[in-house]
Amino acid sequence: MATGAPNQARRSSPAVTDRRAELTLGALAVSVLVLVGLMLATVAIKAWPSFSANGLAWFGPGGDVVTQFRAMHAGVPLPGHSLLYFRAWPLIWGTLLVTVIAVVLALIASTLAAIFLTEFAPAPVRRVLEPVVRLLAGVPSVVYGLIGILAIAPWVNENLISNSRKQSVAYVVQLNGDNLMTAALILTVMILPIMVALSAQALSSVPASWREGSAALGVNRWRTIWRVSLRTARPAIAAAIVLATARALGEAIMLAMVSGGRPFAANPLDGITFLFEPVQPLGATIVQEFGGQTTGAVANTIYAIAAVLLVSAAFLSFAGWAVKQPLKRYGIGV
Amino acid sequence: MRAHRTLMLSLIATIALAAPASAVARPLIIGGSTSVLPLAQKLATAYHRAFPKIPSPKVGGGQSDVGISGAASGRFDIGDSSRDPIRGVDPTGLVFTKIARDGVCVITNPQNPLSNLSAENVEGIFTGRIRDWSQVPGARVSGPIDLFDRDGASGTQDAFQHIFLGETLKISPSATAETSNGLEQNAISSDKQAIGFVSFAYTSGVNAVGYQGIPCTLRNAKSGQYGGVRNFWMVTKGVPKGEAAKFLAWVTKPGNQTVRSIVNSQWIAIH
Numbered sequence: 001m002a003t004g005a006p007n008q009a010r011r012s013s014p015a016v017t018d019r020r021a022e023l024t025l026g027a028l029a030v031s032v033l034v035l036v037g038l039m040l041a042t043v044a045i046k047a048w049p050s051f052s053a054n055g056l057a058w059f060g061p062g063g064d065v066v067t068q069f070r071a072m073h074a075g076v077p078l079p080g081h082s083l084l085y086f087r088a089w090p091l092i093w094g095t096l097l098v099t100v101i102a103v104v105l106a107l108i109a110s111t112l113a114a115i116f117l118t119e120f121a122p123a124p125v126r127r128v129l130e131p132v133v134r135l136l137a138g139v140p141s142v143v144y145g146l147i148g149i150l151a152i153a154p155w156v157n158e159n160l161i162s163n164s165r166k167q168s169v170a171y172v173v174q175l176n177g178d179n180l181m182t183a184a185l186i187l188t189v190m191i192l193p194i195m196v197a198l199s200a201q202a203l204s205s206v207p208a209s210w211r212e213g214s215a216a217l218g219v220n221r222w223r224t225i226w227r228v229s230l231r232t233a234r235p236a237i238a239a240a241i242v243l244a245t246a247r248a249l250g251e252a253i254m255l256a257m258v259s260g261g262r263p264f265a266a267n268p269l270d271g272i273t274f275l276f277e278p279v280q281p282l283g284a285t286i287v288q289e290f291g292g293q294t295t296g297a298v299a300n301t302i303y304a305i306a307a308v309l310l311v312s313a314a315f316l317s318f319a320g321w322a323v324k325q326p327l328k329r330y331g332i333g334v
Numbered sequence: 335m336r337a338h339r340t341l342m343l344s345l346i347a348t349i350a351l352a353a354p355a356s357a358v359a360r361p362l363i364i365g366g367s368t369s370v371l372p373l374a375q376k377l378a379t380a381y382h383r384a385f386p387k388i389p390s391p392k393v394g395g396g397q398s399d400v401g402i403s404g405a406a407s408g409r410f411d412i413g414d415s416s417r418d419p420i421r422g423v424d425p426t427g428l429v430f431t432k433i434a435r436d437g438v439c440v441i442t443n444p445q446n447p448l449s450n451l452s453a454e455n456v457e458g459i460f461t462g463r464i465r466d467w468s469q470v471p472g473a474r475v476s477g478p479i480d481l482f483d484r485d486g487a488s489g490t491q492d493a494f495q496h497i498f499l500g501e502t503l504k505i506s507p508s509a510t511a512e513t514s515n516g517l518e519q520n521a522i523s524s525d526k527q528a529i530g531f532v533s534f535a536y537t538s539g540v541n542a543v544g545y546q547g548i549p550c551t552l553r554n555a556k557s558g559q560y561g562g563v564r565n566f567w568m569v570t571k572g573v574p575k576g577e578a579a580k581f582l583a584w585v586t587k588p589g590n591q592t593v594r595s596i597v598n599s600q601w602i603a604i605h
Binding site for chain 2: 064066067069070072073074075149150153154157158163166167170171172173174176177178256261262278287288289298
């Protein structure tokens with residue numbers, strides 16, 4: 001307090017120091033908010049011309065994205081349209097396809113892996129696997145992209161796509177190793193570690209007494225895992241799905257490397273060929289096109305894509321908060 | 335108090351350490367076209383060797399549009415562009431300095447060592463009218479053609495469009511667009527049914543196809559027989575000033591043998 005011995009009066013009192021620290025930290029926190037606000041405002045302002053020129057049809061199908069970008073680069077509008085004419089449906093569809101396929105595959109694999117880690121793995125195996133999973137979660141996406149572009153995509157092109165398959169759709173789209181399947185599989189591997197880590201953590205925090213209770217009632221181990229452990233951990237697994245979806249949605253570099261270059265709305269009616277059709281998700285499109293900022297129209301369109309990604313990220317963040325609420329009932333924090 | 339003193343001391347130390355670095359001239363920052371990149375790197379190294387007191391310029395890649403917009407925004411002191419200026423699209427107030435000329439080759443996989451394509455064949459393949467190698471005379475592979483294009487910000491794409499397709503034809507939108515010469519080269523070297531186009535300096539590991547009976551070689555490009563030749567530019571915001579002016583004056587000095595021999599190793603010298 002401000003009283004105290006005279007020789008201490010020279011120093012600032014703890015209360016003042018506290019208040020100063022509080023103000024400094026408060027200012028830092030507010031500046032983060034201001035930065036986020038400025039960023040949102042910039043994106044919104046720059047994106048607005050693209051949205052206002054196209055209306056809600058921005059999100060719809062119509063024409064070819066490459067042709068539309070070329071027109072903007074050249075500064076020559078497509079006949080009968082404004083320079084900002086843009087239809088993002090192939091990009092949105094590509095994002096949905098890649099994200100949903102990757103998250104579903106990763107959900108199945110990660111749940112099984114988490115069950116193994118928490119219920120079956122002997123302690124030495126667990127001691128090795130847990131750090132490895134954490135390490136994998138930290139691998140930068142560009143490394144996955146590099147492996148994809150130099151090894152996996154050429155292999156897929158050479159071995160999995162036959163000439164007759166290429167011929168069957170030759171007048172619609174060209175098939176090569178950069179396709180939906182390659183992108184979705186690499187993305188699955190990318191988001192898997194974080195899902196395994198979160199699911200395993202949730203499974204291991206299920207109170208042992210609940211499982212023991214189940215066992216005491218004569219329920220076998222698998223049924224206990226299925227009915228007690230997994231059911232309890234369900235909200236945590238849902239949270240993991242949300243987090244993985246956010247990562248998948250925002251992933252740009254890797255996807256631009258292994259799926260970019262051809263914005264095409266892959267058609268599930270094409271059967272197996274569908275998996276080999278190219279896609280170009282929203283984030284990858286920004287990477288692919290950001291070089292063309294010299295012309296205003298390209299910049300506006302790219303900012304519009306960024307705005308869509310930001311809004312989806314905000315939604316996911318809210319969803320992540322919402323799915324965690326039921327966990328609090330059990331006193332399990334994630 | 336002690337914490338404060340530590341903080342002050344470390345601040346002073348940081349400033350003291352940083353001071354000598356800022357006393358020396360900042361290196362020039364050059365970036366843009368991946369076609370110009372190998373030439374700009376060689377020129378930067380030779381420039382530093384000729385003037386050891388001037389730090390070696392830092393050279394990066396991107397695309398021609400990145401070079402042009404980067405020069406305009408001040409991100410680069412000098413932007414590289416492998417396409418000619420486009421009035422109405424490029425930011426105003428930029429000065430384009432021509433530094434060399436370069437050949438653009440159509441390339442295929444080494445397993446498909448196509449030696450020549452007629453103008454009609456190139457048009458047919460790249461506009462998507464010809465979609466199968468069986469329709470291309472001289473092809474050693476069969477099956478659908480995997481067409482590779484560059485993205486819209488690429489100077490090579492712009493040059494290919496103007497030189498090989500003219501003003502009315504467009505590259506088939508079903509082509510896969512790569513974002514750099516290196517990625518284009520990589521895509522074609524790993525796909526035996528592929529065809530695309532790159533700057534002459536990126537033709538190792540792939541098969542350079544002749545055009546209208548003239549092989550795509552440096553000699554033919556220099557003699558003017560090979561038609562697929564375009565300009566390399568270095569772009570500055572306004573008339574070049576200071577270090578950028580010094581560098582550009584050295585690069586464009588008539589009869590500068592160092593520059594001439596570097597440029598002539600893979601490109602066409604013009605100064």
